[in-house]
Amino acid sequence: MVSLTAPARVGFADKHPTAAFLLRRIGRMIILLLLLLVLSFAMIHLVPGDPVRAELGPRAPASAVEARKAELGLDQPIPQQFADYVQGLLTGDLGTSTTLHLPVSEVIAERLPNSARLAGIAFVVIMLLSITIGMIAAVMTKDGRHSGGELAFTSATGFFATIPEFVLGVALVYAFGVELDWFPVAYEPGVAAYVLPVAALSIGSIAALSRIVRVETLDVLGADYMRTARSKRLPARLTYLRHALPNMLTSTLTLGGLLLSGLIGATVLVENVFAWPGLGTAVVDSVVAQDYALAQAIMVLLGATVLIINLAVDLIIGLIDPRSTIREL
Amino acid sequence: MAQRGLVRTALRTPTGALALVTVVLLIVLAIVAPIIWGDKAATANVDHLLEGGSAAHPLGTDNIGRDLLARTLVATRLSLVLAVLTVLVGAGIGVPLGALPTLLGRRSARLTAAVTDLALAYPALLLAIFLGIILGAGPTAAVVALGIASAPAFARLTQTLAASVAGSDYVAAAHVLGLSRRRVLFRHVLPNIAEPIILNVTVAIGYALLALSGLSFLGLGVQPPSYDWGQLLTSSLNRIYVVPEAALGPCVAIVIAGLAFNGLGEALARASSTRSTYVRSPVRGTTSAFEPILPVADQLRVADDPVLVVEGLTVTFPTADGTIAPVRGISFSIGNGERVAIVGESGSGKSLTALSLAQLVPHPGMVRADRLEFLGRDLSDGTDPEGVVGTSMAMVFQDTSTSLNPALRVGTQLSEVAEVHGGLRRAEARRRAVDRLREVRLSGPERRLRQFPHELSGGMRQRVMIAVGLMGEPRLIVADEPTSALDVTVQQQILRLLKEIGDDTGASCLLITHDIAVATEMCDRILVMYAGRIVEDIDASRLWEGPAHPYTRALLAAVPDMDTDRDVELASIPGRPPDPADLPTGCAFAPRCAFATDKCREDRPPLLLDKTDSHRVACWHPQQGSVVAHEDDRLESEVG
């Protein structure tokens, strides 16, 4: 049954669709960001047991525990703690790591570039290769041509897409660390150290994404408007670049956004395989060692990164796709 | 049960069978491995610490001497159980969430969207870390975290499925019948969404397995002394330089399990999609093989100054059961300035005929013709060296919403024709585009150049398509059902427009339509197609006096027009149009024809000219007399 609501007046959203769209998206991100902050703040308080006592040990005297609590501000009422927490985030005071005995901000500042470089390089490699491979595969297998090639492509990509990054990393460590000695299997300054971790991060995603790109490209190539373009007898370059490519843009951007968000999780795994001095190893170590300040800070950072990336992709797609503002709910 | 048929279909492909067998094996292993090898997996053996592969221990031993092969096999149970639990959590949250909007209405759709976006915003790993901190690192946190992270996908899938099913007419009919909501849900909605969800569950188990082993690898999943594949992998990683085979077991196990579940899911998905579509499979066993193109004794009277001459045009498609020929050796010509219509029902081959003229038949279709001349140029080999088709043949397609490129502005789609073929500069091309838009009576032509197709109505888009065709100097306009998707008042305007353009430019027109009345209003001559053949070629004005072919006559009698006698029953043609894969020998219409004889069933009648030399019929028993039963006159048809 379709339910009806009261008739609506023509409002702001109808008169200024773009502005309304921007406001809606940014507003949503702010809400999610706030939620992230609340959750990460709550994390400490939800941990069963007493984190301070866990830090100082069971034999520390109660007075030392109290003193430490006051030092950390844990004796204040909760809203005050939250305010202090947010203020700390904004000013860059993220507390001190209990395992590394350094300010958290310093730890992050040292490790962030390593992770960012790794994820960044992998992202570029994945996007370039999967789009290229996917499109070439589409053009070659269009209309059922090269059905043998299509089978090979689907099988190969299916295989590599299923291998998790850390398994691939382990296999690469074995292949190049034990058997061949072409690339370093642990972090060292220089470009060569990036090769294997990037490979571990990329291969699976390239396989998965190129499949999707191929299907998307085939959909576009088989569309009625491509038939119209062919009926105009336009040169091939114009047909593909002007008619096909723009219709691929939205789906490619969406893929890119999803990829970037997914890379965050994958990078953590791969860093742990290659003992990479980045945020990935730091966050896992800190959780295991109950170094909550560090874990919390990294979580907020990673979470905020994902939100901002999603927002950027949404905004770009919304602004360049002529139909998206109409589809907007 | 429907599910059994699904599995059986999936088993037909080699990958599907392999995947299913592997999954079954894994399940069996999960059940029996701990029973058979449990002890061996737990037995510490201080004499054989950290060994490499050997006969007794093919994968070596771990740090307290336990056999790693046994441990890998035994770990199957925990790995699988946790994966299944994860998916149960995810589907348990996601499916009801996705079903909410259909059950509760529009408002809850927003709530569902908000919750799913929330969950999607945080990567599964972060969620796992978060829960790991609160609940302590372990399988509970991992399962809950991954479950929550997979819920949005299930929610979105369920929502889409439920919405499409709920909007379908059979659910509406159930409501109108007054069936209870419960009955509608369980009998109509759920069975139709269950299959895709089951498919996704299978694939999801695969992904959950991989993700869980990743978490265990990091130390956030299964904790020692429990062990799953991920946990085994992490404990053997630091020995990989010395004893690589220790890591081999878990790696291979993870990959095989992932492949098996994903492969099974994909095979089931493929099997499901072939079963749920309304495609009638051709009847096997009866003459489905390719009908050879017999030399057809079709006669053809070529007009004096022909724009198009076609002889023996055949379009074939290879299929799994052999080659089918939706267009079988047709011959016709179009004179200068002449307007010709091809009338036929679905499956008659009329659209493919139009496409083959413009060399747009989709792969793997093949076009063959004894003669195919457009403006005197030979196009029969499929090439167009002088590019006449691009400059002199204009195509107008049926679906206006998909024939124009949604990502490009109207102006671009118009001016590029002039830029490429006419060599015009951008500004000149745009001026011509405005001119053409004015010719097709589109209001505000300059403004339209900057608009996108979706901003225009269907009728306006069709005018744009015609304008695109006019950007060159067309000698032939081929319009394939140009108005079938439009309102009748808009249809009238578009047809009038086409007529005027023909009058103004002297271009000929080939109109493809299923509506014989449209054909008579618009065109001078009508070609009636049935089962890939032209069965009649008649002047539109003669239609009133009576067509000769029984199919044409039956078509006229079957469709009411504004003057049909309301007291007389409409004629209808028994049976249905033949499947191109299943054509009878002889005349294709014979099974449904009131006048068919044995000769009709054995010999295919050629298209022959009659005494007047302008009317062609393909029939052994052509009829005479008017057909249309009007209130003013009632004439019986006589056997010819």
Next chain:
Amino acid sequence: MTAIDVERVSVHFHARAGSVMAVDEVTMSVPPGAVVGLVGESGSGKSTLARAIVGLVSPTSGSIRIDGADLATLSAGATRRARLPVQMIFQDPNSSLNPRMTVGAALSEALGARERVGRAARDDEVAELLDLVTLDRRMATAYPRELSGGQRQRVAIARALAVKPDVLICDEVTSALDASVTGAILNLLRDLRRELGLSILFISHNLAVVRYVSDQIGVMYLGRIVEFAEAEALVRSAEHPYTRALLDAVPRLGGVDVEAPAELDRDVDDLQPPEQGCAFLPRCPAGPLVDPTREICAAMDPQAEASARRHEAACHFAKAES
């Protein structure tokens, strides 16, 4: 015998792009035993009106009376009982049948909606229903995907007939079918009407088909009924400019190109009826766009009450011409 009375019914949708008045103060009735045709183009609201009558859509205002009983005053159970004699057949043969139920199962389920019928008796009744729509009895075991479009429509009709309705609402039931099959379905409907004494509300955009089957015809435009008359009277002497344009636009077999009244090319971007004045104004050859003195069309919305007793046209300048 059941009559349907629709009084000042409006249906208002709130969609993404804004609000849409799909049906705007429509008053009409389907007398017992009559065939009423409803014709209009896209956006005319005819399908929405039909769905409002059977309860798939709730009217925003106005009342619907079935057999004299105002549905708004009834309880849920009573409404269901009151609605049962009014059944609907849909346009798309591809989605009107549950792909996972056999024909027999679907018909059996429909039979169960009417009263408690035992298993054995149901099989017999299913066979009878198939006979009624001239389908082979063996089709009871077939799935929809094995049937043609025409056959599926017959099954849909049989399903509607299972509850012994008094009124059949046919929503574009032949629009998706080939010409050779259309005649058979229309003949079937005529036969059923004769044999079972059904009333039919026949909705279509195809004026020729509507004229052929209907006793009375209502013409809808942007949610309103703009003209209502006996079928022959409408065709011979239409009064509303839109009806005249519609009649003129229908292709004729004779190939006779009827001289059209000065038809303004329609290029309206959006189909929303205006705040005041006549909705047909932007396209009307009898209105102020052609004759500027006719300002009343912009100021006052002409209303008409669709009734079989007289030939009504909602126009300030309606004229009858044969």
